[in-house]
Amino acid sequence: MSRELGPVDHGRLLEVLEIEARVLGEVAHTASAEAPVPTAPGWTLGELLRHVGSVHRVTLGWLREGHKPAQWQRFPHQEETVAEYYASGRDALIAELAAHDPADHAATWWSADPTYGFWRRRTLHETLVHRVDVERAAGVDHPAVAADLATDGVDEVLTLYFGHKLALLGLTGTRHGTVGIQTGGHSWIARAGPETMDAWRCSPEEARSADELVSGDPANVYLWLWGRAAPTAVVSSRGHDLAAQLWALLRLATR
Template sequence: MSCTESLSPAKPMSRELGPVDHGRLLEALGIEARVLGEVAHAASPDSPVPTAPGWTLSELLRHVGSIYRLALGWMEEGRRPTHWQRGPLPGEPVAGYFDAGREALLAELAAHDPAARASTWWPADPTYGFWIRRMLHETLIHRFDAERAADVEHATVPEDLAADGVDEVLTLYFDQKLATMGLAGTRHGTVGIRTGGHSWIARAGPDETTAWRCSVEEAAAADELVEAEASRVYLWLWGRAAPTAVTVTGGHDLAAQVWALLRLATR
């Protein structure tokens, strides 16, 4: 389950803009948050979420509303907040709690230049742009979850946003969060990931987990190579798609290790 509540700053990295610009990401955040709310409002709040076992739609909506308030606290207080409204007040509907958090978050993000400095939990990107991107993918993956819970057919992820999400989950969660958790792989090796005209390397072993953008040739030279359309790779990396959703060549053990490590990083 995607979450940012337990993260703390760790190793610095050089900051580079991802595949999609912040204007598109902010616009998409507004759309995805609205759709998530509409899907959850239209279905039974007790509907189980098959892609997030143990959760109902109501719990999913509460979680996202809490994350919105956590992000606002980071931006407003200049550090990770110690207190924020983690759920609806007595008598407050979950839908209202979510809607209020969404509106406050969008207003705060729209009021600042994405390049303006803001406190974040990623030393590589201390800007409002970090929060635009992080909140978009938090929302997008849970919009997908909500549509699965509501049995909405053809739940999809736009390809440009999916490519950006692949970049985020590899360079932020695989490269950054696993290190803060003190977790590493058991097998040495590299996995190339190619999709949407972009390529990455994920390297793991007993003493490291790291990922970076690379050339098509470098990805092809990795020990194993993962390929598929961007939406499939994105959902696979987030644990929302079956192993067969992507094509793996050169073996499967290292790709499976990347997938398993990301389950720990994104839970």
């Protein structure tokens, strides 16, 4: 049996990944490849679709080669469309993930979870966030995100990106403080400062005792942490300075 590191089990993660990846490709066909992506300034829809196809391929390289590949197909071949490039990478990665138990060993960039399950979760949220981007580019005002997936995504972006990726990048905060985050019946603490950056799950009481508390609907908190929602999408109990630092640091970690 696999270890479940988040609120959603790995079976559902894979099931929803297949759906999200298919919807992303389908929605991309409904708008021009030159359509700007409001939630990813400077990108067009076609560039975003190519990016996701590249991410799927580098992930497949991690799984098949046992380390981050030095080279992978980053762009469509001359005879391929971007849509074909995206679809072939998507299908190959999903097939690889489905062929292995989530507890099977896999090379990852997080020592806490060297398993196929890590990549089920990481790929699902990479794809889900960009499905939201694609829908916004296609004119959908309020893309839907299921509450359980959003809650799982909050856990991932805090524990993996804020609590781990920032340290890998050598990035820290400029101001000491803790931010409690509450949504979907779960709570976390994100602690920042010049010397330390970490995040962990906690009790509701611990979250409420933080220097600042951020709360809201799971989808709003998830999309806010990923830079896809306005500051007004969440509620901050004691001002916005530390929440703003959290948000800004995550922009560096997730870019």
